[in-house]
Amino acid sequence: MKVETVPSMNVKRKKKRELHRFKDIAGSYLFIFPALSLLFVFSIVPIIYLIWLSFTDYSLPNPAVFVGLENFSRMLExxxxxxxxxxxxxxxxxxxxxxxxxxxxxxxxxxxxxxxxxxxxxxxxxxxxxxxxxxxxxxxxxxxxxxxxxxxxxxxxxxxxxxxxxxxxxxxxxxxxxxxxxxxxxxxxxxxxxxxxxxxxxxxxxxxxxxxxxxxxxxxxxxxxxxxxxxxxxxxxxxxxxxxxxxxxxxxxxxxxxxxxxxxxxxxxxxxxxxxxxxxxxxxxxxxxxxxxxxxxxxxxxxxxx
Amino acid sequence: MRRFLFTILAVLLVLSGCQSAGNSGEKSNEKMDVKPPDRDLVEDGLPAFNEKIASLPKTDLEIWLAADYANEKPIQDAVKEFQSVYPNISVKTVGIEWGDMTNKVKLAVSSGAVPDMAHNHSFAFGAQGLAEPVDDLWKEWGEEDLFLPGGIEDVTWKGVKYGVPIDINTLIYLYNKKAFKKNGIKEAPKTFDELIEVSKKLTNKEKGQYGFVTNASGWSFFGQVVAQGTNILKFDGDKVTANLNDPVVVDTMKKYTDLALVHKASPVPPPQERQTDHPVAMFGTGRAASFISGPWDIARIKNEFPDAYKDLGTAVIPAKEKGSVLGGGSLFVPKGSKNKAASFELMKWFISDKYSIRLAKEMGRHPVKEHQYKDEFFNDPLLKPYVETLKYAQPYKLEAYPEANDAWGKALRSVFDGADVEKTLDNAQEVAEKSINYAK
Known part of the structure; x- marks a missing residue:
């Protein structure tokens, strides 16, 4: 009969605990994923796009042209x-x-x-x-x-x-x-x-x-x-x-x-x-x-x- | 259980994908055998049967019309009859607010999800690269000579046609015959100076009555500028220059605003962007004896103020020259639409003799073809000055430059609010020049 040593039991317990923790965290993220993805698509992406647009000369339907800080200097006037x-x-x-x-x-x-x-x-x-x-x-x-x-x-x-x-x-x-x-x-x-x-x-x-x-x-x-x-x-x-x-x-x-x-x-x-x-x-x-x-x-x- | 549900979901997703792919593929290639109708379409006041359109595969047209057109009976009937002649074409009509059309079309063109027809001023959309040129289709049609010159102007930018005019209008002088008689005025004023004198005479401060109602719309005031024999833009071939501070424009704006500010013969226009309600309300309630507007207000006065309608008289705008601003609208194919030919054919149906007259009678939207004014409907004496002015009316091309257009409207508003005319128009000229250069 094989008897498990104390350190090997500790390692197993630790692994089990880690697995539980991982499951907890993964589960939490899974629950907030739908809300986060909506936030990402409708808030974060538009903000990043807005930052990019602010450095361009963009008139619909023409493509945006990078103009650096021109828009910001125009703002001062x-x-x-x-x-x-x-x-x-x-x-x-x-x-x-x-x-x-x-x-x-x-x-x-x-x-x-x-x-x-x-x-x-x-x-x-x-x-x-x-x-x-x-x-x-x-x-x-x-x-x-x-x-x-x-x-x-x-x-x-x-x-x-x-x-x-x-x-x-x-x-x-x-x-x-x-x-x-x-x-x-x-x-x-x-x-x-x-x-x-x-x-x-x-x-x-x-x-x-x-x-x-x-x-x-x-x-x-x-x-x-x-x-x-x-x-x-x-x-x-x-x-x-x-x-x-x-x-x-x-x-x-x-x-x-x-x-x-x-x-x-x-x-x-x-x-x-x-x-x-x-x-x-x-x-x-x-x-x-x-x-x-x-x-x-x-x-x-x-x-x-x- | 979980695995089973996942499998079902995956299968459904794959199937729905196959379904949608199948639909679009099928629609774009499916041919239909469309035969000419038994009746003579031309005799019925419709465009002749077009073999090219009949030979098109099944096509879905999405058309964006102004909200106050989209669901009107003449429009819906025209669509229905068009579809019965060309069963290979199906039409979906969407109503969009006139003021929202520019943004909606801009976004649609940028995203690639374009409708096949839109409704506004085609020249302005052509100028901004938002409309498809349709010169080839006009040439094929060969009916350009039937149109009033102003209608063609509304779809033309720098020599290229971008659409088909659907209706036309211009401004006239509307007055209260009873008030004129009561004050010993025998006829409508013929010059601007006469307008000032008549308006002063008709004003009764104690009763809170005004002789005239000015408005602060840049479009409407452009009518005064045309009537005084000038324009706010100069055209030299393809070259466009701003002419907002021309001495005639300065003088006209001064005289016009003085009617309210100096002579007190008109109220100062309200600050709102929409300027059309105030003059009608003032006139209809007997608080004012005259104003300048389009034939659409004849119908409005008839419906909303029947008492005022009994004494309504109309005349051409009192000014040195003949003419005014040209209004109305036109239809165009937004840039990127693949159904240009079918869309153009439907435009021809909307302005056919059969439906144009219905548009005039049922919707107060007047025809763009000269011969259509021979209809007895236009024998109405109230419409005579309107028909006369139409020949000389000029389109408001400043609309092709939105910032310049805004500067022009704002200039008029500022002068009403007390700003100096010359300085204000000099500033507006500067903005307009910049805007025109930017557009280049």
Missing amino acids: DKLFMKSIWNTLVYTFGSMVLGLAAALGIAVLLNRKLKGLRFFKVFYFLPTITSEVITAMIFLWVFDNNLGILNYLLKVFGMESPPAWLLQPTTAMLILIFIGAWRGAAYNTPIFLAALQSVPQSYYEAARLDGANAWKQFLHISLPSIMHILVYSMVMSVIGSFQVVAVVDILTNGGPMDSTMVVIKHVWQQSFEFNYVGYGAALSLVLFPFLLFITWLQLKLSSGKE
Whole structure:
């Protein structure tokens, strides 16, 4: 009878363990393979292709011609691109601050369980599920200076020449910010409400015993408790605002005098309307580190506060 | 069990591969015996039976028409009748938004999955290398002389034909006869200066009524430029140069925008890209007494504002010369399609006497052949100025250079927003020159 030695048993056990580990890892990869392959085909490959295109002069249907850094040097002279970045930043800041503040306010009110709020709960999410195009059309018929309902009412109330809202650079941008904030508030309200509802009631009870009023409770309990959600919403809001195009397209078409030209509209115009696909790729490539930096800055600032 | 399932799957995959290979192979070679119909097609207002098309193997045509054409009855009936005469050709119609057609065709041509027919302005697609030249098929057809010169212009770029015009239109002056009578104005203005005076007279600030409605569409304003006797592009053989800051263009833009900015006889156009709804709404609701648009708005006013239609009058554009911008559209074969001949034959059917008149009556899309205007339908007095202007209308060729086209439209918009006319047109000229050079 052959007796196995201790070292040979250890080796066998080790091999068995390794086989189990391998099976575990292989199994895990097998499960995430479909998702990863989709991510690879629809995200990673296009990004790599975009990087390649940004170094080419490409006009459909002609083949792409490598031009080195020409597109990037052209970008530095593109005043409209710079203006569109500035306009997008103004829009982003305005709609984010207003939208998140409104969402927080509404969430706090809803969390207070005041009478009649259940009725209101049904409606606050409506702007999010309304398509951007329909939203823009609604506001078009509100703010149009000749046929809009707002100017009609202003005239009824005695104003002789009401403002041409969409034809003045400042008011046109303010209207876009208002619409962005309106949609943003609707989207973020349930997120903030869920976050507020997860704060333990005992904190508030303790604060009340210490004599803290409602404002102090909000400032020192509610706000710090939902800070991580607030930062998440800010990041999403910045990314979402940078992608704004449909509302601008319908309402102002980037005007007056390019005062509402946003960056994605400019990229789209260069790539598809003017057929400078290579240049459009370079423009969108520049946006990536820009967004990454803003996101990093927000995370840094919020972690400092925490 | 697992092995069994794997085997079944593998067999199914192999079989499906064989099936698809079999289909495509079969379709491309299968011949059909197509005989001429018993009736005389020409007598029925259709193109003569084409032996060449009848002798083609089984062919699938995919045609991309503008969304507001694709499902209309005259188009569908033409396709159906075409297929009954040529059963070897089957046609699949796809509706695409007019504004999306350029991108869709560009992507299709680049990817190699091209349709066999598309619908837009053929010359612009020919200029960008996206359409097949069809001079040989035109020569074979031999009916070029029947077309209005503007229709041929819409398919021609640098002497090469890239398609077949399907319909044509141009701009006219539409006015409210009752408002004119009420203000003691006996007839429509004949010059631009008269237009200014009449518009001022018809404006009533207290009631919020305007004499005229301007619009900020570069295409539409080009009609004014043509009517004043010039063009924004100069053609010298194959050489094209920009002429956006020509003194006549500068003067016309100044006068046109002054109607709103200085004389306050028109509202400042809204900022949206789509400029067609605002003038009709202003006119239809009685807030404006006149505007410039195409015959399609006659039908729109009739349907949407029947009261305004009762007092509607039309006239040629008030200007020094005759003419305006030439609109409409044309059909072309996107680059790379292998079914050029069959596609071209179907185009001939769409604009045959039988279907052209139906397109006009049922869809408000007017014919491209001169003799088709002898139909009693065009005796309508509202259409007379339109038919008269058609002879002198010029196509908007700036569309072949998308960036220049954008600069032109933006220039008009900026002037309405308060920019200096001369400086703005100088800048637009610079952009247009660059764009034209890049295209070379």
